[in-house]
Amino acid sequence: xxxxxxxxxxxxxxxxxxxxxxxxxxxxxxxxxxxxxxxxxxxxxxxxxxxxxxxxxxxxxxxxxxxxxxxxxxxxxxxxxxxxxxxxxxxxxxxxxxxxxxxxxxxxxxxxxxxxxxxxxxxxxxxxxxxxxxxxxxxxxxxxxxxxxxxxxxxxxxxxxxxxxxxxxxxxxxxxxxxxxxxxxxxxxxxxxxxxxxxxxxxxxxxxxxxxxxxxxxxxxxxxxxxxxxxxxxxxxxxxxxxxxxxxxxxxxxx
DNA sequence: ATGGTCGATAGTCGA
Numbered sequence: 469x470x471x472x473x474x475x476x477x478x479x480x481x482x483x484x485x486x487x488x489x490x491x492x493x494x495x496x497x498x499x500x501x502x503x504x505x506x507x508x509x510x511x512x513x514x515x516x517x518x519x520x521x522x523x524x525x526x527x528x529x530x531x532x533x534x535x536x537x538x539x540x541x542x543x544x545x546x547x548x549x550x551x552x553x554x555x556x557x558x559x560x561x562x563x564x565x566x567x568x569x570x571x572x573x574x575x576x577x578x579x580x581x582x583x584x585x586x587x588x589x590x591x592x593x594x595x596x597x598x599x600x601x602x603x604x605x606x607x608x609x610x611x612x613x614x615x616x617x618x619x620x621x622x623x624x625x626x627x628x629x630x631x632x633x634x635x636x637x638x639x640x641x642x643x644x645x646x647x648x649x650x651x652x653x654x655x656x657x658x659x660x661x662x663x664x665x666x667x668x669x670x671x672x673x674x675x676x677x678x679x680x681x682x683x684x685x686x687x688x689x690x691x692x693x694x695x696x697x698x699x700x701x702x703x704x705x706x707x708x709x710x711x712x713x714x715x716x717x718x719x720x721x722x723x
Numbered sequence: 724a725t726g727g728t729c730g731a732t733a734g735t736c737g738a
Binding site: 504 | 727728731732737738
C-alpha cells in the first residue's frame, strides 16, 4: 500500500501534474495540501476519470486539503474535532483498514509571532486528537506538510536556520510530543541519502542549488512500523515546468 | 543588501 503526501501550492495550477503523477505512481492514497480551492471548484471529476475517489475541505485563497484514494474513503473527518478553526488544514479517512490523517500544519511565519503561537496551539490540539484516533485505530498514518524539519539532518544549513521558523526547539518538541504517542517518521526507518529535502524555496534558485528542508512527513503507528517497506521523497515533480515548491513524500506498507 | 519568487488576487498577503 503506497501512501503519499504532496503540498501542491494551488491544485488549479498543478492539476495536470497531480493527475500525471497519480497515473505514473499509482498510490493507494494521496494527501494534498494547499489546494487553495473552494469545495465548489474542486476538480473531483478529473480524479474520478483516472480511477480515484476524493474527499476535500477547502476555502478561498488559502490552505485547503484533500484525500485521493483508489478504495473507499470511510469515516471522513474534516478539521480537528472540538478545535474551533476557520482554516482548512485537516482531513482524515479510513482506507483499506488504515486510518489516514492528512495535515497542513500552520507555517508560523516567525518564531515568537502571533502565527507562531497559533502553530503551537494548533499542534497541541491536533496531537490530542491523534491520540484519540490512535486509541481506535492500530493501523494509522499521519502525513502532510508539517512545516517542521525534525532535526538538523533535515536542513541544508542548520546554523543559518538555528531556532528559526520550521526548525525551532518549541516546534520540534511539539512534533516530538506527537511522535511520543507511538508514531514513527517512516523516512528515518531506513538508511537515507544525506541532504534529502522535500521543500525548496522558490526564491534564490534553491532547488537548482540543492538547498532545501525536509518538512513533508509520513508518520506511521507502531502496528505499521514493521510493515513499512520503503519511504522516500520523490524529487521528480520538483523538476516540472511550473512546479510546486514541495515534492511528494511517499511510504509503502505491506498489508 | 532582511532581498530573491510564486499563487491568489487586484494592492497586498502568505509561504
